[in-house]
Amino acid sequence: MTSGSFLGRNVDNIKGHRFSPPQVEMFKVDDCNKLSKEHFIGLKLRCAGLVIGKLEIDIMIRSTVAIFEILEKNWLAQDCTLVYIKIKFGVDVTKKEIILVDIIDCDSPGLLLLENKNQLKGSLQSRVVVLMESTSDLTHCEEIKKSCTNFGMSCELRVTSAHTGPEETLDILSEYEGDCIPTVFIAVAGESNGLGAILAGNTAYPVVNCPPLNAHWGAKDIWSSLRVPSGLGCSTVLSPEAAAQFAARIFGINDHMMWSKLRSCALNSWIALKQADANLREFRL
Known part of the structure; x- marks a missing residue:
C-alpha cells in the first residue's frame, strides 16, 4: 500500500x-x-x-x-x-x-x-476425519494423517463400512456434526466406493475420496469414486498428501495460519x- x-x-x-x-x-x-x-x-x-x-x-x-x-x-x-x-x-x-x-x-x-x-480473530480449529472401510487400508490412512499433522490439522482415523454397516457410518458422522468444529471428511475405500457418496449425501461438510489403489484393479476401482450420483459434491484425489493438502486449502479460506x-x-x-x-x-x- x-x-x-x-x-x-x-x-x-x-x-x-x-x-x-x-x-x-x-x-x-x-x-x-x-x-x-x-x-x-x-x-x-x-x-x-x-x-x-x-x-x-x-x-x-x-x-x-x-x-x-x-x-x-x-x-x-x-x-x-x-x-x-x-x-x-x-x-x-x-x-x-x-x-x-x-x-x-x-x-x-x-x-x-x-x-x-x-x-x-485467531486461528480456527481444523479437524480431518478419515473413515476407512477396512484396516487393510491403515497404512494409506496413516500417510494422510501424517500429512495432516504437518499442516497443523488434527486428524482422527475411524473404521466403518458403507455397505455392511450404513447405520454405524451415519452414527459416526453424527458424532462430528454437533460440536461446530470445522471438519473435512476423507473417505478411504477401494473396489466399490460407496463410503464417500454416503458421507456426502448426509453431511454439509466437505467430503474427499482418497481410494487406496492397487496394481490389479486400481484403474477400474477409481471410477466408483469419480462417478457418484448427482447432488453429491465429493471430490476425489489419489495421493494421501494431496488429500491432506486439499483439506488444508478448504480451511485456509478462513484460517489465516x-x-x-x-x-x-x-x-x-x-x-x-x-x-x-x-x-x-x-x-x-
Whole structure:
C-alpha cells in the first residue's frame, strides 16, 4: 500500500493505493538509491563468494512477496492491514545460497488499524476425519494423517463400512456434526466406493475420496469414486498428501495460519525448482 517514503519516490501514486501483486523495491544496504532488477543483475555483486545473478534476485523478490502476503494475512486477523515491510537478505557462506538475515518484529512493518472490527480473530480449529472401510487400508490412512499433522490439522482415523454397516457410518458422522468444529471428511475405500457418496449425501461438510489403489484393479476401482450420483459434491484425489493438502486449502479460506502454511509450501516448491533448474544447467554446461 502506498505511503511514506514510497510516495516521495513515486509522486504520481495515490496515497493508500493497494498494489496487487505487492510492489517490491530493491536497495543495497549501504545505498539509498533504488535499483531495478536489470541494474541489480548488471552490478554483478559478489557476496561471500556468490555472484548475485538473476536466480538469486528472483528468489529474493519471490520470497519478499510471500513473506509480505503471509504477514498481511495474519495482521488482518488482528484488525490491522500491513502497509509495507523492509526485509534484508544475505548469503550463507557455507552453502552459497540466498538466506533471510533480517529480524521481522513489530517495529519492522508499517501497520494501519482497520475500521471494520469483524475480521476473523485467531486461528480456527481444523479437524480431518478419515473413515476407512477396512484396516487393510491403515497404512494409506496413516500417510494422510501424517500429512495432516504437518499442516497443523488434527486428524482422527475411524473404521466403518458403507455397505455392511450404513447405520454405524451415519452414527459416526453424527458424532462430528454437533460440536461446530470445522471438519473435512476423507473417505478411504477401494473396489466399490460407496463410503464417500454416503458421507456426502448426509453431511454439509466437505467430503474427499482418497481410494487406496492397487496394481490389479486400481484403474477400474477409481471410477466408483469419480462417478457418484448427482447432488453429491465429493471430490476425489489419489495421493494421501494431496488429500491432506486439499483439506488444508478448504480451511485456509478462513484460517489465516493454515493459508500461511500453504503459501510457504508454494514458495519452497518454487525455490526448489529454480535451484534444480540452475544446477542442471550448470552440470550440462
